[in-house]
Amino acid sequence: MDFRSGDREFPNGDFYSGEVKGLLPNGKGKYVWSDGTIYEGDWDQGKISGKGKLFWSSGAKYEGDFSGGYLHGYGTMTSPDDSVYSGTWRMNVRHGLGRKEYCNSDLYDGSWKEGLQDGRGSYSWTNGNRYIGSWKKGKMCERGVMRWANGDLYDGFWLNGFRHGSGVYKFADGCLYYGTWSRGLKDGKGVFYPAGSKQPSLKKWCRSLEYDDTGKFVLSRSASVNVEELRSSNTVTRSLSVETSAGEMAKHSGRISDRYTDDIWRSCDPPRDFTTCHVPLSKSARFSGSGQSEGQDKNRIVYEREYMQGILIRETIMSSVDRSHKIKPPLRPKEVRARSLLTFLRGEHNYYLMVNLQLGIRYTVGKITPVPRREVRASDFGKNARTKMFFPRDGSNFTPPHKSIDFSWKDYCPMVFRNLREMFKLDAAEYMMSICGDDGLTEISSPGKSGSIFYLSHDDRFVIKTLKKSELQVLLRMLPKYYEHVGYHENTLITKFFGVHRITLKWGKKVRFVVMGNMFCTELKIHRRYDLKGSSQGRFTEKTKIQEKTTLKDLDLAYEFHMDKLLREALFKQIYLDCSFLESLNIIDYSLLLGLHFRAPGQLNDILEPPNAMSDQESVSSVDVGLTQELSIPPKGLLLVTHEPNSVNTAPGPHIRGSTLRAFSVGEQEVDLILPGTARLRVQLGVNMPAQAHHKLVEDKEESATIELFEVYDVVVYMGIIDILQEYNTKKKVEHTCKSLQYDPMTISVTEPSIYSKRFVNFLHKVFPEER
Numbered sequence: 001m002d003f004r005s006g007d008r009e010f011p012n013g014d015f016y017s018g019e020v021k022g023l024l025p026n027g028k029g030k031y032v033w034s035d036g037t038i039y040e041g042d043w044d045q046g047k048i049s050g051k052g053k054l055f056w057s058s059g060a061k062y063e064g065d066f067s068g069g070y071l072h073g074y075g076t077m078t079s080p081d082d083s084v085y086s087g088t089w090r091m092n093v094r095h096g097l098g099r100k101e102y103c104n105s106d107l108y109d110g111s112w113k114e115g116l117q118d119g120r121g122s123y124s125w126t127n128g129n130r131y132i133g134s135w136k137k138g139k140m141c142e143r144g145v146m147r148w149a150n151g152d153l154y155d156g157f158w159l160n161g162f163r164h165g166s167g168v169y170k171f172a173d174g175c176l177y178y179g180t181w182s183r184g185l186k187d188g189k190g191v192f193y194p195a196g197s198k199q200p201s202l203k204k205w206c207r208s209l210e211y212d213d214t215g216k217f218v219l220s221r222s223a224s225v226n227v228e229e230l231r232s233s234n235t236v237t238r239s240l241s242v243e244t245s246a247g248e249m250a251k252h253s254g255r256i257s258d259r260y261t262d263d264i265w266r267s268c269d270p271p272r273d274f275t276t277c278h279v280p281l282s283k284s285a286r287f288s289g290s291g292q293s294e295g296q297d298k299n300r301i302v303y304e305r306e307y308m309q310g311i312l313i314r315e316t317i318m319s320s321v322d323r324s325h326k327i328k329p330p331l332r333p334k335e336v337r338a339r340s341l342l343t344f345l346r347g348e349h350n351y352y353l354m355v356n357l358q359l360g361i362r363y364t365v366g367k368i369t370p371v372p373r374r375e376v377r378a379s380d381f382g383k384n385a386r387t388k389m390f391f392p393r394d395g396s397n398f399t400p401p402h403k404s405i406d407f408s409w410k411d412y413c414p415m416v417f418r419n420l421r422e423m424f425k426l427d428a429a430e431y432m433m434s435i436c437g438d439d440g441l442t443e444i445s446s447p448g449k450s451g452s453i454f455y456l457s458h459d460d461r462f463v464i465k466t467l468k469k470s471e472l473q474v475l476l477r478m479l480p481k482y483y484e485h486v487g488y489h490e491n492t493l494i495t496k497f498f499g500v501h502r503i504t505l506k507w508g509k510k511v512r513f514v515v516m517g518n519m520f521c522t523e524l525k526i527h528r529r530y531d532l533k534g535s536s537q538g539r540f541t542e543k544t545k546i547q548e549k550t551t552l553k554d555l556d557l558a559y560e561f562h563m564d565k566l567l568r569e570a571l572f573k574q575i576y577l578d579c580s581f582l583e584s585l586n587i588i589d590y591s592l593l594l595g596l597h598f599r600a601p602g603q604l605n606d607i608l609e610p611p612n613a614m615s616d617q618e619s620v621s622s623v624d625v626g627l628t629q630e631l632s633i634p635p636k637g638l639l640l641v642t643h644e645p646n647s648v649n650t651a652p653g654p655h656i657r658g659s660t661l662r663a664f665s666v667g668e669q670e671v672d673l674i675l676p677g678t679a680r681l682r683v684q685l686g687v688n689m690p691a692q693a694h695h696k697l698v699e700d701k702e703e704s705a706t707i708e709l710f711e712v713y714d715v716v717v718y719m720g721i722i723d724i725l726q727e728y729n730t731k732k733k734v735e736h737t738c739k740s741l742q743y744d745p746m747t748i749s750v751t752e753p754s755i756y757s758k759r760f761v762n763f764l765h766k767v768f769p770e771e772r
Helices: 228-232 260-266 341-345 351-368 414-423 428-436 469-488 565-584 623-628 730-740 753-767
Strands: 003-009 015-021 024-032 038-044 047-055 061-067 070-078 084-090 093-101 107-113 116-124 130-136 139-147 153-159 162-170 176-182 188-193 209-211 217-219 242-245 248-252 301-308 311-319 386-391 407-412 441-444 454-457 462-467 497-505 510-517 528-532 559-562 591-598 639-642 669-675 679-682 689-695 706-708 712-722
Touching: 176 301, 351 386, 351 407, 351 414, 351 428, 351 441, 351 497, 351 510, 407 414, 414 469, 414 497, 428 462, 462 469, 469 497, 469 510, 469 565, 528 753, 559 712, 559 753, 565 689, 565 712, 565 753, 591 753
Parallel strands: none
Antiparallel strands: 003 015, 015 024, 024 038, 038 047, 047 061, 061 070, 070 084, 084 093, 093 107, 107 116, 116 130, 130 139, 139 153, 153 162, 162 176, 176 188, 188 301, 209 217, 242 248, 301 311, 311 706, 386 407, 407 497, 441 454, 454 462, 462 510, 497 510, 528 591, 559 689, 591 712, 639 669, 669 679, 689 712
């Protein structure tokens, strides 16, 4: 082996001094580049490997592990701006556990991935604010706790740096709010507990915030992060010793008391009048408009509140002893769980049924996609246009092995639905991944009385509904005319069908499915859902059964919606065409599914969302400004502007197909909808349609304690015509006759198709009145 030491100067001005092997640096050595960069440390076969120090001409310096010429392992980097990172590296990028002190004295301690905060971590701002929880791509995501310097504290879910999902917000003066947030703004129903009132225990809520035996902070019993700074907290019951070694972050001995998650709430002592609604009211939002004297027993009073985009719109006085408002631990989306065969026989949702459905759709789409596209023929709609396949558990020459039970699969009219999917611009691979991916399907409650089971794909793009045999027969009979109608009318509001299938289990149980587009596939939150038929008999929802996502009915609708002249004309032109089509097929019982996204009332303009948590390259010291100042005054809450195809930043869902609508208010040009602080959306029929919702004042003596704060709202409307598989047959004629003896024939849902269609359209004229 030829090892020797020596100095060598290269033609390009570089200089090396140290051990070499042959002509290559090997062992200990120092290399000086012509630009002033200096490395001192270990070499291996001409590459920087081992431990060493690297000094850049810019003033940056690194001391730690190298491998193959890269910063790789554990090391400390000091940047020219004096920020310091100590932790693990991978291929010149911060990756793993690490601690960074920023030049403005901010501090992050936790997990990194590809140079950004990712995983569990703690961030402390110089102004005293602190966040402990989960991160993703440099932003606060999933579960986490933010504590502000003024004593306010939020414990809940986050998304892209915003409070998003369920959470508890405790104010420094003792008030507490439990509810939901959307992109940093309160959105939905919640409960407000004034200071001094009897508040629920937070033990169950905070129990998922624990510490393991090494003293590391744990969220939901998953990955943990270093919390070295907490060792000086007065909530720590034992002292913590810290040991630091290369490639490993600080490890702690001892254990932090389980009482920490309760004590952190009690430590919020600096008083601050930080209200939850930020709306200029005549009284404090905490006790606004209640009509109650201040001398009431506040220990027994709480407020059920409803927010829309950060604006308090409704408030109801409740009792603090009402157990219906008990704070529950935060829940993640429900996971699909396997259930026993007995469960399925009782008619409940079953894991095996879901797996069978995914296997069948994957087989169907994979089989039909390679077939060259052609125009459909009459034979494609016939009884012979059906594909059958048996799926044994152990697999076969045509099917893969699976963990479900044996079943038979039938696919109806595969060529027709393949063409429909292409007509709706639906990629086959995306379709399979959405429904058949590893994330599974979610069962959702049914808004009707049909008893059907509904599933929702993980990305919200598709709804899968079980069908009765009679409904399947109606769909297959109407399919030729349906195919023609949706092909000719690209703006149709009628449900989009993507596939019809049947599963037969080995003991003979048959389950039929239809795959449809989800009309509420949008990034915006749907605050209200309505199923509107135009009838009145029994068309209301009991108040005790109304929840946040309950689909309400005709008599529950307390708004009328005012639209741009041309938008309204386009809407009713298509409604006439679709109703005439359904009437020609003798169809009744269909309804308009209406979804509403509320914005701030027009007179208050709109809400400007807080800034995201900054990336590693940016200062994050200003994040508290956005989280404590939620109001801004842009020119208008909703804006219609000339359509710019390249400006739309929301990908269309499978239900969106057709032309961009024109608006009278923008010179009859195609338009986009701008929601300040949120998005720019393409306006199409039934999708992203702006309107003003005018509240109808209805006196209700039973809810005298409920306060409606506003009468007009800006809304974004989503809609479509659903439930189009009920024919006016002999059974329905008998039902109409019997009910007509008891009720006014014009108020009952079941009536002949021509009358049903006319009544349906007339009712919608009242819902969307013409401007005068």
